[in-house]
Amino acid sequence: MSNSSSLLKSPELLLPAGSLEKMHAAFDFGADAVYAGQPRYSLRARNNEFSTLDILQQGIEGAHARGKSFFVASNIFPHNSKLKTYLNDMEPVIAMKPDALIMADPGLIMMVREKWPEVNVHLSVQANAVNWADVKFWQKMGLTRVILSRELSLDEIEEIKQRCPEMELEVFVHGALCIAYSGRCLLSGYFNHRDPNQGTCTNSCRWDYKVENATENETGDLQRIPVETIKFDFNKALEDANQSFSAMGDMQRHPLADRPYLIEEAGRPGSFMPILEDEHGTYIMNSKDLRAIEHIERLTKIGVDSLKVEGRTKSLYYVVRTAQAYRRAIDDAVAGRPFNERLLGELDGLANRGYTDGFYQRHHTQDHQNYMEGVSKAHRSQYVGNVLSVSDGWAEVEVKNRFSVGDKIEIIHPSGNEIVDLAQIRNKHDESIDVIGGAGHKVRIPLDAKYDKALLARML
Numbered sequence: 001m002s003n004s005s006s007l008l009k010s011p012e013l014l015l016p017a018g019s020l021e022k023m024h025a026a027f028d029f030g031a032d033a034v035y036a037g038q039p040r041y042s043l044r045a046r047n048n049e050f051s052t053l054d055i056l057q058q059g060i061e062g063a064h065a066r067g068k069s070f071f072v073a074s075n076i077f078p079h080n081s082k083l084k085t086y087l088n089d090m091e092p093v094i095a096m097k098p099d100a101l102i103m104a105d106p107g108l109i110m111m112v113r114e115k116w117p118e119v120n121v122h123l124s125v126q127a128n129a130v131n132w133a134d135v136k137f138w139q140k141m142g143l144t145r146v147i148l149s150r151e152l153s154l155d156e157i158e159e160i161k162q163r164c165p166e167m168e169l170e171v172f173v174h175g176a177l178c179i180a181y182s183g184r185c186l187l188s189g190y191f192n193h194r195d196p197n198q199g200t201c202t203n204s205c206r207w208d209y210k211v212e213n214a215t216e217n218e219t220g221d222l223q224r225i226p227v228e229t230i231k232f233d234f235n236k237a238l239e240d241a242n243q244s245f246s247a248m249g250d251m252q253r254h255p256l257a258d259r260p261y262l263i264e265e266a267g268r269p270g271s272f273m274p275i276l277e278d279e280h281g282t283y284i285m286n287s288k289d290l291r292a293i294e295h296i297e298r299l300t301k302i303g304v305d306s307l308k309v310e311g312r313t314k315s316l317y318y319v320v321r322t323a324q325a326y327r328r329a330i331d332d333a334v335a336g337r338p339f340n341e342r343l344l345g346e347l348d349g350l351a352n353r354g355y356t357d358g359f360y361q362r363h364h365t366q367d368h369q370n371y372m373e374g375v376s377k378a379h380r381s382q383y384v385g386n387v388l389s390v391s392d393g394w395a396e397v398e399v400k401n402r403f404s405v406g407d408k409i410e411i412i413h414p415s416g417n418e419i420v421d422l423a424q425i426r427n428k429h430d431e432s433i434d435v436i437g438g439a440g441h442k443v444r445i446p447l448d449a450k451y452d453k454a455l456l457a458r459m460l
Helices: 003-007 020-028 051-065 082-093 106-115 132-142 154-163 187-192 234-248 291-302 317-334 342-348 377-381
Strands: 013-017 033-037 069-073 100-103 121-123 146-148 168-175 210-215 222-223 259-265 272-275 289-291 306-309 383-391 394-399 408-412 418-421 442-446 455-459
Touching: 013 020, 020 033, 020 051, 020 317, 033 051, 051 069, 051 082, 082 106, 100 106, 106 121, 121 377, 132 146, 132 154, 146 306, 154 168, 154 291, 168 291, 168 317, 291 317, 291 342, 306 317, 317 342, 317 408, 317 455, 342 383
Parallel strands: 013 033, 013 306, 033 069, 069 100, 100 121, 121 146, 146 168, 168 306
Antiparallel strands: 168 289, 210 222, 210 259, 259 272, 383 394, 383 455, 394 442, 408 418, 408 455
C-alpha cells in the first residue's frame, strides 16, 4: 500500500435511526450520521418512533449535541392528496434544522427548493440515478448529494465520481435489496393494496411461496394440477439449471421455462396465483441481503462521500453490529490496513436472507478474492442479551436467546469487544443455573463494570 492511502478522505458512515435508542447506539458504535423518516412522507411508515414532532426534534437536537448529522427522509412519490398538506406539514420539521431532506419526487423537490432554498436536499435512491448526466442534472437543480441507485457497479460509480467531483455521492453498503429497481415494485400494492412508494410496503417478495404445477384450459385460464407440491431448493435448482444449459448448447431457453405454474403463499392457503416466465425471467423472488463490506476500500479510494446501511425497522443489535463493523472497515481502509475478514463473520450473526455484494462486482471468478463463502465462518455468533446494569461485578442481563455456562460470550461495547468464557449464571432467585432457555428472562452473569450497557453474543 502506498503512502498516498494516508491521504484518503474518510467517508461518512450513515446508519438508520428507527428510534432514539437506536440513534444513540449508532453514534456510540461509530456512525457519523443517521437518517429517519416521517411516516406520512417516507417509505417506512411502520415501527418508527419518529412519528411525532417531539421525538423528531429530540433526535435532531441529540445528534447535533454530539456533533453528528441527522437526515430526514421525505422520499415518497405523492398523489395529489398529499401535495395539499406537504408544505404545511414540513414547516415545523424545517424549523428543527435537519442536516438534509432525503427526497425523490421532482415535484416535491421543486416545492422545497422554492420555499426553503437554504435547505440541503439529498436525492433518494428511489429516484434511480444511474449515470453521471443524471447527477449533473440534480446538481443544477441545487441538490447537494445524490444517493446512487443500488444497480451500479464499482466501475460505474468511479466514472460518475470522476465526472462529477463536486457533487456528494452516497451508496448503500448493507441491508435489504429490492427485487425491483430500488423500490419500484407493485407486488405489495397488487396483493394487499399497500403501495411501496407510499411507505406501506408489505415485502410481498419475501413471503414464503410454494410452487405447484398448472395447466391452461380452453379459455386461457390456469388451473391447478392436483399433484404433490414442488419442493423448491434454490441451490439445487441453480445446479440443475447450469447442467441443463450446458447440455443445451446454443438453445436460449430451458424447456421448463415455458410451463405455467401457480404459487401459494403460506399465509393464504388455498389461494393460487399464476406465475409465468418469459425470456426476461420470472418476477416473484426473494433477494439476498446486501453486504458490501469487502468493497469499502475501493469505495473509499473512489471518493464516495457517504456509505449507507439500510434498516430503519431492524433491531438494536443490527444497528450496533453494522455500525461497529463498517466503522472498522472504513478506518482500516483510510489507514491503509488490509481488509479484516473477521468482519464478515460478525455480520453473519445478524438475521439475514443470505448475503450478496449486489451489483458492485458483476462477475465473481477464481481470479478474484472470494468473500462469499468460507472465510466468514470463523467468527459467527448469535445475539443473546442486553446488559441492563452492572453492580459489584455482576451484570443484569435481558435475555434474547439461549446461552449456557461454558459458552464463549462476545461482549460488544463501544470501548471495544472482548470474548470471555461464561463461568456462572444466576436466576432471579439468585440461584446458580447452567442454562437459560431464551427470551423473556433476566439473569445475572459476572462482568466488569466497564461493560455497562453492552450487548452479548454467543460464539457459534
